[in-house]
Amino acid sequence: MAQYLLSVASTEADYVGVDYSSPEIQQMFADTGAFNDRLQAEGHWVFAGGLTNLADATVVDATGTEPVVTDGPFAETKEFLGGFWIIDVPDLDTALKLAADGSKACQGKVEVRPFQSEPS
Amino acid sequence: MVASLARRFGDLDIAEDAAGEALVVALERWPADGIPPNPGGWLTTTATRRAIDRIRRENQRDAKHQAAVMIADPTPHEPTGHVEDDRLRLVFTCCHPALAPEARVALTLRLLGGLTVAEIARAFLVPETTMAQRITRAKAKIKAARIPFRVPDADDVTDRLGAVLAVVYLVFNEGYLSGAGADPLRSDLSDEAIRLGRLLRQLLPDDGEVAGLLALMLLADARSASRVAGGELVTLGEQDRSGWDRDRIAEGHALVRECLARVAGGGRAPGRYQLLAAVNAVHTDAPDARSTDWGQVLRLYDQLLAIEPTAIVALNRAVAVAEVDGPSVALALVDGLDLDGYHAWHATRADLLRRLGRAAEARSAYDAALAATDNPAESAYLARRRAQLAR
Structure with a gap:
């Protein structure tokens, strides 16, 4: 088995001025919840979560002598990480299928990246 | 191995x-x-x-x-069954949709075709280091992302097979379309594609599109010796049909008949490769250009356009329309297509305008076609046609 990070691309529009009571958003929440339940039932679930807006990010850099704390993300980009799943599956084909279902559920593009395997 | x-x-x-x-x-x-x-x-x-x-x-x-x-x-x-299964797995791995299209082609030629990195680099006109990097990167991704060595499940195999066939057809066209007397290695590419096509056919003998692709390549390749004469491209209508490879044509026709029988027997509707193979079968069935059954060609393109509604298919269909309904009907269709950067669009327009006696417009269409092609044999043909226009 191998673990993959499925990250969901978001933009500012996903956070600002969203009507959470709209049927589309409600449907998206319901579909994403159902997808999460399925991941757990099928034994693929490792962890998942949704993130707040990029404006809430803080960068900490302790590569120098003293840690430096800066407001904001690594870099200002139009698309950024909005949420993610970590799944445990046999191979990429299974990961891509789940990514397609996840993308449909949360209505966002999903990037699939393998985790480095355990150093042996 | x-x-x-x-x-x-x-x-x-x-x-x-x-x-x-x-x-x-x-x-x-x-x-x-x-x-x-x-x-x-x-x-x-x-x-x-x-x-x-x-x-x-x-x-x-x-x-x-x-x-x-x-x-x-x-x-x-040891038993060949296993070897074949392994080759089939390898095809699907090399042509996995998670790999970049150019990497799929390179991996397929390297691992299934057994071509060297230098040969593949030369065939695709890129430096050897670039090609080596492309292959190394693709192999690293297969390993790190765990692209499986597996034939896809029944419900995915059709989509995934489409990617495999596209790679083989691309290799074929790379050799066939640009091969006009230039680099001999490029005709090796069409031979390699046919070999891969035969391998797929051996591995998946019941698939209509696999048979269709092999037939299409055989029927196109059968005419390759007559396609260029004296450094100039010879169009299908003007080709010396005695120079066609009769063995390849017979083999291609047999495959097309098999596809037709499969569809008639309740099999799946034919896809693009079977339809294109059938078009080529109609052409290679005619003893001379005048006896071509253009009505049949047009019906096949109607079917193809229904499943693949692209401007390129519409352009090829218009060529058949010109023979059935006349050049002015065809020209109206061609003018409606947004293919301004495509040399074949200009060349088709030029030919239709020439047939309609609109010499001045034909001349500028030939100029546009000449500007859009790099192929010396095609340029020679277009230049001759342009020079023959009435003043």
């Missing part, structure tokens, strides 16, 4: 290197010791040992465990 080792070890680099090393050992030993009674088995056994040695070297801690699993692997690798 690479395919069977790759399945066994789940690693293309190890499989390829081990196969290579086994060949070197064979070249050293066989002349002295004589060829073993089962050369294929000898090579596979030697390569397997080499691969296990390498895994041991690279992965000391895990080596004993892994080697034990492999030596204990009860899968026999």
